Amino acid sequence: MLRFSKLITSVFLIGLLLSSCSAPALDDYSDVQFELINQNGETVIFPDDFAGSPLVMGFIYTHCPDICSFITANVGKVYEEISGGENVQFALVTFDPERDTPEVLKTYAQAFDMDREPFQFLTASPEVIDAFMSRVSVRTQESYSRDLEDGERMYFISHSDKILLIDKNSRLIFDYGGSMTPVNIIIEDLEKL
Amino acid sequence: MNASFIKVLFLAFAIPFFFSCTSEEEIQSGAQLELPEDGIEIVDAWARPGRDGGVSAIYMHVLNGSAETDTLVAFSSPVAGLVELHETFDRGDGMMGMRESEEPYFPARSIVSMRPGGLHVMLMQLNRALREGDEVELSLTFSQAGEFTITAPVRSPE
Numbered sequence: 640m641l642r643f644s645k646l647i648t649s650v651f652l653i654g655l656l657l658s659s660c661s662a663p664a665l666d667d668y669s670d671v672q673f674e675l676i677n678q679n680g681e682t683v684i685f686p687d688d689f690a691g692s693p694l695v696m697g698f699i700y701t702h703c704p705d706i707c708s709f710i711t712a713n714v715g716k717v718y719e720e721i722s723g724g725e726n727v728q729f730a731l732v733t734f735d736p737e738r739d740t741p742e743v744l745k746t747y748a749q750a751f752d753m754d755r756e757p758f759q760f761l762t763a764s765p766e767v768i769d770a771f772m773s774r775v776s777v778r779t780q781e782s783y784s785r786d787l788e789d790g791e792r793m794y795f796i797s798h799s800d801k802i803l804l805i806d807k808n809s810r811l812i813f814d815y816g817g818s819m820t821p822v823n824i825i826i827e828d829l830e831k832l
Numbered sequence: 833m834n835a836s837f838i839k840v841l842f843l844a845f846a847i848p849f850f851f852s853c854t855s856e857e858e859i860q861s862g863a864q865l866e867l868p869e870d871g872i873e874i875v876d877a878w879a880r881p882g883r884d885g886g887v888s889a890i891y892m893h894v895l896n897g898s899a900e901t902d903t904l905v906a907f908s909s910p911v912a913g914l915v916e917l918h919e920t921f922d923r924g925d926g927m928m929g930m931r932e933s934e935e936p937y938f939p940a941r942s943i944v945s946m947r948p949g950g951l952h953v954m955l956m957q958l959n960r961a962l963r964e965g966d967e968v969e970l971s972l973t974f975s976q977a978g979e980f981t982i983t984a985p986v987r988s989p990e
Contacts (some may be wrong), residue, residue, distance in 0.1 A: 704889040704954045705920045706928050708880045712989040743883070750881040750961050751988065782929045787914070793956065797929035818928075818949060 664810035673771045675732070675761040678745040678754060683761060685771070686809035692726040693832050694805040695825065697817050698777045700735035700796055701747040708751075709818035710802060715753050716822045721829060732761045734779045735796060736768045776814075777801055806832050865943055868897035872938070872977040877984040879968045884961040888912075889952040890970055890984050893945045896938040898976065904936035906973040913957030915970070920949050938974070948989060962986045 733739035748754035784794035882888030
């Protein structure tokens with residue numbers, strides 16, 4: 640009986656150890672469908688078009704001078720630094736669809752030398768983006784605006800600082816602070832998938 | 833079940849858990865900077881990439897070696913229609929925000945570091961794309977120290 644109880648305890652503790660180090664899904668996006676457009680004007684369906692391999696996804700707007708550039712760069716660095724990452728997909732989705740058209744996203748991607756495979760910069764209609772951001776728990780709020788001399792309205796957006804790691808089955812596995820998360824952490828997590 | 837067996841199991845459980853499931857916080861150490869004997873020096877300026885018509889940010893260290901607080905009163909750059917001093921801030925509700933800095937002050941005998949995620953000179957209405965390897969000129973006018981023109985290399989955020 641003593642030996643049996645040791646066995647049970649061992650199994651329990653090992654199971655606890657494994658479960659604490661592996662990553663249970665935080666969410667499952669396989670039941671939704673969003674029609675997005677990439678920087679080349681091509682339609683991309685989330686999550687269907689990404690199913691089959693892991694996806695690193697960040698959230699930005701191109702008029703963001705500080706945080707979003709680091710989210711963008713972090714997504715780029717994960718690709719540059721991961722070994723054997725040819726099956727990993729990378730996407731950055733804007734939450735400012737009014738200004739971030741596919742053409743604007745393309746020039747933004749070019750500035751970061753990311754207008755190339757495997758990077759996709761995605762936008763959609765404001766209604767679709769609102770629903771999409773709500774589904775992936777990215778919060779936004781216009782925070783600062785004023786009218787410029789040329790009549791243009793300048794505004795900035797407070798927003799969640801996020802990069803998501805989604806597995807090949809469209810399940811959310813990790814939710815990182817986007818701009819400040821060390822890239823090696825994301826790579827380690829990707830390698831566990 | 834004897835006590836030593838439980839201890840071994842506990843250690844076998846706790847040690848890997850602690851080391852494999854906690855992430856080590858990165859500590860960013862700043863460069864060793866020395867205040868000038870007097871006046872203002874600006875060092876390590878760099879700009880992040882930006883698209884034509886878009887925005888960029890310039891980061892730097894401002895070293896005020898004088899005995900008086902100085903104030904930044906004007907900026908300009910040939911690549912931007914509008915230049916302002918902004919700061920990114922954590923709203924405390926899981927969101928990051930940005931606002932124009934209302935305190936462009938540089939205290940006496942102090943270093944003010946403009947870093948990603950904090951204070952930065954914001955370039956708006958860029959009249960050309962800024963790509964890695966480019967250089968950006970920026971003029972800053974202080975109330976005491978006068979005008980400085982610096983050149984910031986464009987590079988991707990590290």
